[in-house]
Amino acid sequence: MTTVTSPLAGRLIGLSTVPDPVFSGAMVGxxxxxxxxxxxxxxxxxxxxxxxxxxxxxxxxxxxGGHGVLTHLGIDTVQLNGEGFELLVAKGDTxxxxxxxxxxxxxxxxxxxxxxxxxxxxxxxxxxxxSGLHEDGDVKAGDQLFAWS
Numbered sequence: 001m002t003t004v005t006s007p008l009a010g011r012l013i014g015l016s017t018v019p020d021p022v023f024s025g026a027m028v029g030x031x032x033x034x035x036x037x038x039x040x041x042x043x044x045x046x047x048x049x050x051x052x053x054x055x056x057x058x059x060x061x062x063x064x065g066g067h068g069v070l071t072h073l074g075i076d077t078v079q080l081n082g083e084g085f086e087l088l089v090a091k092g093d094t095x096x097x098x099x100x101x102x103x104x105x106x107x108x109x110x111x112x113x114x115x116x117x118x119x120x121x122x123x124x125x126x127x128x129x130x131s132g133l134h135e136d137g138d139v140k141a142g143d144q145l146f147a148w149s
Contacts, residue, residue, distance in 0.1 A: 001147055001148070001149045002047060002063050002065055002067045002069075002147070002148040002149075003047070003144055003147050003148075004031075004046045004047055004069055004120065004122065004144070004145045004146050004147070004148060005046050005047070005097055005098070005141075005142050005143060005144050005145060006034060006046065006120070006139045006140065006141055006142065006143045006144075006145050007034075007043045007044050007045065007046050007071045007101070007118070007120060007141060008034045008036045008037075008041065008043055008044075008118055008139075008141055009034075009036065009037050009041065009138075009139065009140045009141050010034040010035050010036035010037050010106075010118075010138070010139060011034070011035045011136075011137070011138055011139070012032055012033070012034060012035075012134055012135055012136055012137055012138075012139050012145075013032070013033045013034070013035055013117065013135060013136070014032065014033070014135040014136075015030065015031050015032055015033055015119060015121070015135075017033070018033050018075065018115075018117055018119055019075055019115050019117065020075045020076070020115075020119075023072070023075075023119040023121070026127070028070065028121050028123060029070070029121045029122045029123045029124055029125045030121070030122055030125055030126070030127045030129075030130050030133075031070075031119060031120050031121035031122050031130075031133075031145075031146070032119075032120055032133060032134070032135055032145050032146065033117050033118060033119045033120065034117070034118045034120065034139060035116070035117050035118075036106040036116055036117075036118055037106070038106050038107040038110065038116070039105070039106070039107065040103070040104070040105040040107075041103070041104070041105075041106070041141075042088065042100035042101070042102065042103050042104075043059075043071055043073055043100070043101055043102045043103075043104065043118070044097075044098050044099055044100050044101060044141050044142070045061050045095040045096065045097055045098065045099045045101055046061065046069050046071060046097065046120060046145070047061050047063045047067070047069050047097055048063060048064070048095070048096050048097050049061040049062050049063035049064065049069075049094070049095065050062055050092065050093070050094050050095070051089055051090070051091050051092060051093045051094075051095060051101070052068065052091070052092075053070075053091065054087060054089070054090065054091040054101075055078070055082075056073075056077075056080075056081075056082035056085030056086075056087060056102065056104075057072065057073045057074060057077035057078050057080065057082075057085060058070065058071065058072045058073060058077075058078075059071055059101050059102065060123065061095060061101075067122065067123075067125075067148055068122075068123035068124070069120065069121070069122060069123065070119070070120070070121040070123055071101070071118065071119075071120050072118060072119045072120075072121070073085065073102060073104055073109075073116075073118055074106070074109045074114050074115055074116045074117065074118065075114060075115040075117055076114050076115070077109055077114050079114070080109070080112060080114065083112075084104060084105055084108045084109065084112075085102055085103070085104045086102065086103040086104070087101075087102055088100045088101055088102060088103060089101050097142070098141070098142050120145060122146070122148050125148060129148055129149055130146045130147070130148055131146065131147045131149065132144065132146050132147050133145070133146040134146075
């Protein structure tokens with residue numbers, strides 16, 4: 001069982017409401033999204049594991065059980081070419097839950113005309129393998145989002 005915690009503080013929203021069809025249609029996997037607080041912050045690892053994919057706007061951490069969790073910082077933020085994002089770890093690094101991975105500013109993303117909403121996705125999972133999934137309310141970094149079995 002993998003417990004996935006929030007990489008960010010903000011408000012939980014359902015993945016189906018994310019303004020991107022790849023996420024809203026759960027094409028990459030089930031999960032939830034966080035509408036982040038609009039202040040500079042650090043996105044932290046949602047699980048203990050290894051950074052297998054790392055971009056300024058997104059990262060994937062795979063835990064010891066082989067569960068990959070994608071944190072995507074904003075929608076269409078790849079178009080910002082890394083502007084406003086600072087990587088704090090490297091691909092291949094082992095990280096612990098709550099460790100800072102990327103420093104960014106959701107308000108600057110919004111000012112650039114992009115949605116700062118952050119999908120947190122259980123890659124290649126089935127919807128039935130997630131439990132305790134909440135899609136509303138406020139969340140702090142480190143709060144449990146869902147369990148993945």
